[in-house]
Amino acid sequence: MHRGSVARPADDAHWRAVVDRRPPEGSVFVYAVVTTGIYCRPGCPSRRPKRENVRIFEGPAAARAAGFRPCQRCRPDEAPGADLAARIARARTRLEDTAEAEPALADLAAAAGFSPSHFHRVFKAQVGLSPKAYARTVRAARLRAALEEGASVTDATYEAGYSGPARAHADADAALGMTPSAYRRGGAGVQIDHVIVDSALGRLLVAATPRGLCAVAMGEDDAALLAALRARFPNATLRADGAAAHAVLPAVLALAAAPGTAPEVPLDLAGTAFQRRVWAELRRIPAGETRTYSAVAAAIGQPTATRAVARACADNPVALVVPCHRVVRTDGGLGGYRWGPARKRALLDTEAASNPSDTKSDS
Known part of the structure; x- marks a missing residue:
């Protein structure tokens, strides 16, 4: 990059940056167009000028000192990314x-x-x-x-x-x-196999379509678990003890007994794009570790979406498989858990005991 406030013709590197609308790595400059009297930052979407009309300046101050005006489209006087x-x-x-x-x-x-x-x-x-x-x-x-x-x-x-x-x-x-x-039609035409069994965390409902696991719920009352599944898919055909549910049941039971130990299972989840991004990030949290809601929000590129992350955790349809229990409050508190704080604490304690050197909470 040229030093000083003197305007210089565009050399090959600077001209390529103007053409590509992307500055060279490690270089900061603006270019002015003598026929318009305007200077721009590389990346400006304005029509490409003729090379012979382009002058290179070290920065906006030098271009202004030479009598050029800032572009109103790319706003070169503002800090990059401001x-x-x-x-x-x-x-x-x-x-x-x-x-x-x-x-x-x-x-x-x-x-x-x-x-x-x-x-x-x-x-x-x-x-x-x-x-x-x-x-x-x-x-x-x-x-x-x-x-x-x-x-x-x-x-x-x-x-x-x-x-x-x-x-x-x-x-x-x-x-x-x-x-x-x-x-x-509330799932009309879709067959959902389900099974309710005892687990290390109480009664456990596992439901699956031919595409994969679609629901995991925990509770004490079988009728309440089944009613919640029906409310989620009011018009689907629910089949007790169906083959699809039994196919994924061993993995879910293994997660209930020893979180983080089960093989991958196919999933059939309905969710918004944001929810899917949150759920995918939760599955990246290793067993024995926790993350705060704000850390998850930052990890998916939306650091101000802490509350939305908490809602996505609450809406997680497949407990244990998508480990929303590994998300805690910034102050170290457990935070909410759809299946009750006692189960969340039990899951975290089991994971901490199995991975004593890995346990941590990122803020």
């Missing part, structure tokens, strides 16, 4: 508010003041999903809400922003665990 969160938030709002298919990546990037490739990287780093994946989860959430409000599948599909049923069915299969029609 308004990054706000710009990404605006992009998220646009994706959430539009009733159409997701805006083109180039349009989102230009509105945020980034090149498309840089915007894609920044958005994914900030949100945890690519813009396309985020738009897809927004539409799936709209689809879920419309179906729950009683809209027909056709109306819900178009209200959610889908151009037709094919994409809606594909997204719903991932987000709802079943087709839109089956979800609207």
Whole structure:
């Protein structure tokens, strides 16, 4: 990078940074365009200038001293990343508010003041999903809400922003665990096998579809456990002692007796994109360790979403397999647990005894 406040023509490295809209590693500079009198930061989405009209300055102060004005699109006088969160938030709002298919990546990037490739990287780093994946989860959430409000599948599909049923069915299969029609009918047409047995933590309900485990619940009353399963899938066909449930039962029982020791089991979970990210992060917490709600929020790239993380833990449909019991409060308190604090304490104590050197709680 050139030193001093004198304007210099763009050498190959600086010109490549302007063309690619990405500064060279370890370099900070702005470029001015003599025909417009404006200076920009690399990454500005404005139309590419002619190379012979570009001048390189060490920083904004040097460009201003030479009589150039700051660009209103890329705002080069602001510290890099100073308004990054706000710009990404605006992009998220646009994706959430539009009733159409997701805006083109180039349009989102230009509105945020980034090149498309840089915007894609920044958005994914900030949100945890690519813009396309985020738009897809927004539409799936709209689809879920419309179906729950009683809209027909056709109306819900178009209200959610889908151009037709094919994409809606594909997204719903991932987000709802079943087709839109089956979800609207409360699981109608879906067979759920279940079994209720004794375990180290009391009575244990395990339920599964042919795709995988869909519910694990603990309690003292079999009728209450079965009623909760039926409330979750009011129109599904529930089959007691079915083969799908028995196939995953040994692994769940092993987790109840010795958390962290069971083999992986296939899962069939319905949840929002945010919930799925939280649940995936919980499964990364080793047995014998804990994390705070705020640490989980930070790990998924949303450090202000502590309360939402707590709600996702409470909504976890497969206790033990997704170990929400390993999430505690910042002050060291247990925090909530759907199946009662005594079970949470028992699980943590068992894990601590089995992994005495690994136990820790990150803030």
